[in-house]
Amino acid sequence: MSPVPVAPERPEAPVHVLPLASCADDDVAALVGGKASGLGRLISQGLPVPPGFVVTTDAYRAGVAAAGLGPRIDQLLAGAGTPSGDHEVSERIRALFVDTVITSDVAAAVRAAYAGLGHGSAAADGDHEQGIPVAVRSSATAEDTADASFAGQQETYLWIRGADDVVARVLDCWASLFTAQAIGYRARLGVPVEDVAMAVVVQTMVPAEAAGVLMTLEPTTGDRSRVYIESAFGLGEAVVRGDVTADRYWVAKETLTLTAEQINPKEKAWRFDAQADALLFTDVPAELQKTPSLRTEEAVALAGVGRRVEEAFGFPVDIEWAFGPADADGQRELFTLQARPETVWSRRPAPPATAAQPAETAQPAETTPTATAPVVDPYDDWDPLHDPSAPELHWSTSNLGEAMPGMLTPLSWSLWSPVVEHAPREAARAIGGLTRAESRVPADVSQRYIRIFYGRPAMQAEFLALLGDRMPGTTGPDAVASILGRVPEDIAFAPTARRYPSVAWRLPVTFATAPKKARQLARETDEWWRASLARVDQLGHADLLALLQDAARRHDYAVTLQSILILSTMQPLYDTLRKIVERAGVGDIATLGGVGGAEMAVVADIWRASRGELTVEDVVGRHGFHGPFEGELSSRVWREDDSPLRKIIEDYARRDDSADPVAREQARRLQLAEAQREVVAALPVTGRPAARTALRLAAARLPLRGVPKRSFLQAFDVARACARRIGALLAADGRLADPEEVFHLTVDELTGDPAGGHHRAGGPPPGAPRPVPAGDHSG
Structure with a gap:
C-alpha cells in the first residue's frame, strides 16, 4: 500500500x-x-x-x-x-x-x-x-x-x-x-x-453510461470474502433510490474472479437531456434493457477498487461509482464518487466466508424444509419491525423493496405482513405447487417465508427452492439463483414430481381465469377508492376501523391476485416467448410483450397535463394514490401533496412533442404487428399456428401485469386515509401526542385485537402508543 x-x-x-x-x-x-x-x-x-x-x-x-x-x-x-x-x-x-x-x-x-x-x-x-x-x-x-x-x-x-x-x-x-x-x-x-x-x-459531473454501488461484503449474509455490485444504465441515482431493478454481480475478493451475475431488465435510466436541459428519467431502448450494464472486466476492476479501499480504510465499505463514456477503443473510465462505512454487518462479528455443508438428508416432498424450532430473542419478541430467523436460512430483499420501500413503520408492516405471506402461498396453491394446508399462513412467525429484519422485509430463498423442486420446467437451484443470483452451498434441495398432476390441471384453469378477475377487480376497486376517500373525513372511530379492515381485505385480495397472475400467466408467457424467439432466431421479448397497461395510463395523463389538456387536479383525481414511497402508509401521495407530480409535469412540459408517449405507444403497436409476422415467418410451417396463438395471448395478457398493482395501491391508500383520520381523532382525544404517531402502532393495537397475529408479548397493550423506534433500524 x-x-x-x-x-x-x-x-x-x-x-x-x-x-x-x-x-x-x-x-x-x-x-x-x-x-x-x-x-x-x-x-x-x-x-x-x-x-x-x-x-x-x-x-x-x-x-x-x-x-x-x-x-x-x-x-x-x-x-x-x-x-x-x-x-x-x-x-x-x-x-x-x-x-x-x-x-x-x-x-x-x-x-x-x-x-x-x-x-x-x-x-x-x-x-x-x-x-x-x-x-x-x-x-x-x-x-x-x-x-x-x-x-x-x-x-x-x-x-x-x-x-x-x-x-x-x-x-x-x-x-x-x-x-x-x-x-x-x-x-x-x-x-x-x-x-x-x-x-x-x-x-x-460524470456523464455516466453505467453507475451504481458496491459493497465489500455480501449484503444478505455478511460474507466478507465477496464484493457485491449493483449496476444500471445512466446515473447511479436509479440504483441508490431503487428506481430500477439493477444488474447484480458477485466477485471473489481474494482472486478477483466473477463468481455470479444476475442481469435484470432495466427499463429506465437517469440521463441528462440536452433538449430539455434537465435530468430526466428516460426509457431505455427495448433492445438494450436486458443487456448487461457492465462487462466482466469492468465488474472485476470495480471489485479491485473496493478491495483496495477497504484495505485503506480498515473496515467494509459502501462505494458509489460511475463509468464514463467509452473512448475510441471502447474503454470506459471508472470514477469513484463516494465511499462510506457499511453500517449493518459492520456492527456484528464477521461471519465465516462459507457456511459448513450440512449432511445430506432426504426431505418429504410435501413438507416445508424450513420447519425449525422457534428462535426466542427478547428484542425480537416485542419489536414489530424485526423477526426471528434460524441462522441457516437465506434471505433476500430483492423484489420486495419496490412494493415496500425503505424502512417500514409498524402500521405499514402490520398491513403488509399477512398479505405478503398469504399471497405467494395462495398463488403457489393456485397453480398446483402447494397443498391447501401448506398455503395457510402459519401463526408462528418463525415458520413464515416473508419476514422483516431491522425494518426491511425479506423473502426466504428456501421457499423458492421448494417451489422450484416441485414445478415442471424449472429446478430448485434455478429458482434460488433467480433471486439470490447464485446458489448457496448449504441449501438442501428435494426435487419431486409428486405435484406435477396437480400443476397439470390447476395451472391451465388459473391461466384462463386470472386475467378476467384482474380486469373486474380494477373496475370495482377504482369506484370503491373514490367513494371511500370521499367519506373518510365524516366517519367516526368505529367506522374508520371498519373501513380500515375492509381496505386490508381488499389489499390482501389484490396482492394475492397479482401474485397469481405472475405465476400463472406472466411467467409462463415470458418463458414461451423466449422459446419462440430462440427457435425463430428473430424478434425480441420486449416488443412481443405487448403495449399499454396501467402504467401507460398514468404516463399518458401526465403528458396531457403537461400540454394543458388536463389539470393537475384531473391527474390527482385519477391517480392520486401514487407518490413517493407509496408502499409506506406514512408517506404522502399525490392526493395529499401534489408537488412531486407538478415537478414531473414541468419536466414533461420541457420535452419536445416528439416525446409524446401516446404517439410512441401507437408506433410500438405497429412494430408489434410487424414483429409478430416476422417471427411467425421464420418458424417451420407446422409450428406457426401454435406460435400465432402464443404471440396473440402474450400481447393481450402481459400488459395486465400492472392492473392488480393499481388496485392494491388504491386499497392501501384508503388504509392510509383511515390511519391519518384515526391519528387525528386519537390526538384530539389526548391519546396520542401527535397524529402521525398512529403509524407507530400496529393494526391490532388500533383495533384492540392482540390475537390478530401482529401483537407481540412485551409490546405495548392494544391501543397504547408505541414509542417512536430508536435509530437501530435506520442503518
Whole structure:
C-alpha cells in the first residue's frame, strides 16, 4: 500500500473552500464533513475521483453567525420531538436560509473555486449555458460511521451549471441539515445540534453510461470474502433510490474472479437531456434493457477498487461509482464518487466466508424444509419491525423493496405482513405447487417465508427452492439463483414430481381465469377508492376501523391476485416467448410483450397535463394514490401533496412533442404487428399456428401485469386515509401526542385485537402508543 500523503494542518484562520485532495487527514474532518473526508482518502490512494472542492463548515458557521440564526434555530428545535413537530420545525428553520446567509467572501470563494474547475468567465456572471456541470452534495459533520447511517437525509443536486446556481445550491444544502428526517434521526441518536455543521462538496459531473454501488461484503449474509455490485444504465441515482431493478454481480475478493451475475431488465435510466436541459428519467431502448450494464472486466476492476479501499480504510465499505463514456477503443473510465462505512454487518462479528455443508438428508416432498424450532430473542419478541430467523436460512430483499420501500413503520408492516405471506402461498396453491394446508399462513412467525429484519422485509430463498423442486420446467437451484443470483452451498434441495398432476390441471384453469378477475377487480376497486376517500373525513372511530379492515381485505385480495397472475400467466408467457424467439432466431421479448397497461395510463395523463389538456387536479383525481414511497402508509401521495407530480409535469412540459408517449405507444403497436409476422415467418410451417396463438395471448395478457398493482395501491391508500383520520381523532382525544404517531402502532393495537397475529408479548397493550423506534433500524 502506498503511503498516505499528509494533508496540511488546519489553519487557525477560517477556511471557506478546500480542494478535495486536502480533505484526507483526520485533522480537517470536522472542517469538511464525512463525504469530503471519504473522497479525500480516495484521492490519497490514487483512485480516480472527479475534480472538485468542498465548501467548509467554517463557511457554514460564518453564514449562520452573520445572519444571527443560531439562537433562532435553537428556539425552533425546542418544538421538535414528534413527527409532525419535526416537519413544522424543519420548514420554519429551512425558510431562514435566504440568500443573505451566504456572506460575500464565502460566495466569492465558491465562485473562484468553481471557475478553477476548468470553466471560463461565465462563472462570474452566472451564465447558465456556459457553466461546467457539477454535482453539489451535502457533507455533514455527523456523517456516516460504522454505527450510524445518515445516507439520504441531506440534499444532493445534480447537473448544476453556472456560479449563481452553484452558490444557491450550497445554501440549499446548508438548509438540508434541518430536514425533518435529519432532525428526528439526530435526536434519536442523541447528537446535539451544536455538534453538527454542513460542508458542501462540489464536483464535476460524470456523464455516466453505467453507475451504481458496491459493497465489500455480501449484503444478505455478511460474507466478507465477496464484493457485491449493483449496476444500471445512466446515473447511479436509479440504483441508490431503487428506481430500477439493477444488474447484480458477485466477485471473489481474494482472486478477483466473477463468481455470479444476475442481469435484470432495466427499463429506465437517469440521463441528462440536452433538449430539455434537465435530468430526466428516460426509457431505455427495448433492445438494450436486458443487456448487461457492465462487462466482466469492468465488474472485476470495480471489485479491485473496493478491495483496495477497504484495505485503506480498515473496515467494509459502501462505494458509489460511475463509468464514463467509452473512448475510441471502447474503454470506459471508472470514477469513484463516494465511499462510506457499511453500517449493518459492520456492527456484528464477521461471519465465516462459507457456511459448513450440512449432511445430506432426504426431505418429504410435501413438507416445508424450513420447519425449525422457534428462535426466542427478547428484542425480537416485542419489536414489530424485526423477526426471528434460524441462522441457516437465506434471505433476500430483492423484489420486495419496490412494493415496500425503505424502512417500514409498524402500521405499514402490520398491513403488509399477512398479505405478503398469504399471497405467494395462495398463488403457489393456485397453480398446483402447494397443498391447501401448506398455503395457510402459519401463526408462528418463525415458520413464515416473508419476514422483516431491522425494518426491511425479506423473502426466504428456501421457499423458492421448494417451489422450484416441485414445478415442471424449472429446478430448485434455478429458482434460488433467480433471486439470490447464485446458489448457496448449504441449501438442501428435494426435487419431486409428486405435484406435477396437480400443476397439470390447476395451472391451465388459473391461466384462463386470472386475467378476467384482474380486469373486474380494477373496475370495482377504482369506484370503491373514490367513494371511500370521499367519506373518510365524516366517519367516526368505529367506522374508520371498519373501513380500515375492509381496505386490508381488499389489499390482501389484490396482492394475492397479482401474485397469481405472475405465476400463472406472466411467467409462463415470458418463458414461451423466449422459446419462440430462440427457435425463430428473430424478434425480441420486449416488443412481443405487448403495449399499454396501467402504467401507460398514468404516463399518458401526465403528458396531457403537461400540454394543458388536463389539470393537475384531473391527474390527482385519477391517480392520486401514487407518490413517493407509496408502499409506506406514512408517506404522502399525490392526493395529499401534489408537488412531486407538478415537478414531473414541468419536466414533461420541457420535452419536445416528439416525446409524446401516446404517439410512441401507437408506433410500438405497429412494430408489434410487424414483429409478430416476422417471427411467425421464420418458424417451420407446422409450428406457426401454435406460435400465432402464443404471440396473440402474450400481447393481450402481459400488459395486465400492472392492473392488480393499481388496485392494491388504491386499497392501501384508503388504509392510509383511515390511519391519518384515526391519528387525528386519537390526538384530539389526548391519546396520542401527535397524529402521525398512529403509524407507530400496529393494526391490532388500533383495533384492540392482540390475537390478530401482529401483537407481540412485551409490546405495548392494544391501543397504547408505541414509542417512536430508536435509530437501530435506520442503518
